[in-house]
C-alpha cells in the first residue's frame with residue numbers, strides 16, 4: 455500500500471493515555487498519523503515505536519492548545535491535510551477544587567483546550583470530509599458531562615458542551631457520509647489523575663470494576679463509530695453510573711418531594727382516624743345529626759301545627 459495515498463488520522467493529546475491508545479489502534483489499521491501534544495519527547499518515542507511496528511507514516515506536532523495562537527496555526531494546518539479520515543479531539547485535563555478557588559487562568563485554558571480548539575478543528579476538518587463524503591470526528595468528553603460536578607465545575611461544563619456540540623453536529627451531518635461521536639469515558643487508567651491538582655485523589659476509593667484501560671476505551675469507541683452512535687459511553691457499568699447519577703441529580707428531588715407530600719397527606723388522614731379524633735368526629739357527627747333532627751322535628755311540628763290550625767279554622 456502506498457503510504458502517500460493512505461488515509462490520515464489526526465489526534466490531539468496523543469502522547470499518553472487515551473490519545474496514545476487511539477494512535478496504536480489506528481496505526482494497526484494502516485492509517486498515517488499526525489500526533490499533537492505539548493511534550494515533544496514523549497511524542498517522538500511513540501512515533502518511532504509506531505513507525506517501527508507498522509507500515510505507516512507518523513508526523514508529530516508540538517503545540518499548546520490553551521494558546522489561541524497555537525490553535526489558529528493548527529486549524530490552518532488541518533485545512534491543508536489531504537486524506538484526513540479521522541480527527542480525534544482528545545487533549546484535556548482536569549482541575550480539583552471549588553470554582554472560586556481554582557486559578558482563573560487554568561479554567562480559561564480549559565475552555566480553550568476542551569471547547570475552542572475542538573470547535574475550530576471540527577470547523578477546519580469538515581469541508582474536506584464533506585467534499586469526500588467520508589470521514590469521522592471523535593470529541594473526547596467524559597461521563598462527567600452528564601452530571602454537574604461540584605469541585606469540577608468548569609470541567610463538567612466544558613465536557614457537557616462537547617456532548618451537545620457533537621450530537622447537534624452529527625444530526626446536521628446526516629446524509630453527508632461524515633460521522634461525529636462524543637466519547638464519554640468513565641474512570642480510565644491514564645496519567646489524567648497524576649497531576650498536582652489530583653494530589654489528594656485516591657484511586658482506591660473508586661471500586662475497581664469502574665476502571666477501564668485506555669486501550670479498552672479506544673477499541674470500544676472505534677467500534678461504536680462504525681455503528682454511528684453520536685454519544686458513546688464505553689462500558690455497561692459506566693452507562694449505569696450515568697443513569698443513576700442523572701436520577702439522583704434530576705429526578706430524586708422530585709421523587710422525595712412527591713413522597714413527602716403524599717406521606718404528609720396520608721399521615722393527616724391517618725391521624726384523623728386515631729381513637730381520640732374518632733371520638734370527636736363521632737360527637738361532631740351526632741351533633742350534626744341532632745341539629746338536623748331538631749330542625750326536622752321543628753319543621754314537622756310547625757308543619758303539623760299549621761295543618762292543625764288550618765284544619766280547625768276550616769272546621770270553624
Ligand SMILES: NC(=O)c1ccc[n+]([C@@H]2O[C@H](COP(=O)([O-])OP(=O)(O)OC[C@H]3O[C@@H](n4cnc5c(N)ncnc54)[C@H](OP(=O)(O)O)[C@@H]3O)[C@@H](O)[C@H]2O)c1
Nearest residue numbers: 467470471472492518519520545546596641642644645646
Ligand atoms: N482518565 C480518565 O479517567 C478520563 C475520564 C473521562 C474523560 N477523560 C478525558 O480523556 C481525554 C484524554 O485524557 P487521558 O485520560 O488520556 O489523560 P492524559 O494521559 O493526561 O492525556 C491527556 C493528554 O492531553 C494533553 N494536553 C493537555 N493539555 C494540553 C494542551 N494545552 N495542549 C496540548 N495537549 C494537551 C496532555 O499533555 P501533557 O501530558 O503534556 O499535559 C496529555 O497528553 C481528556 O480529554 C480527558 O478529559 C479522561
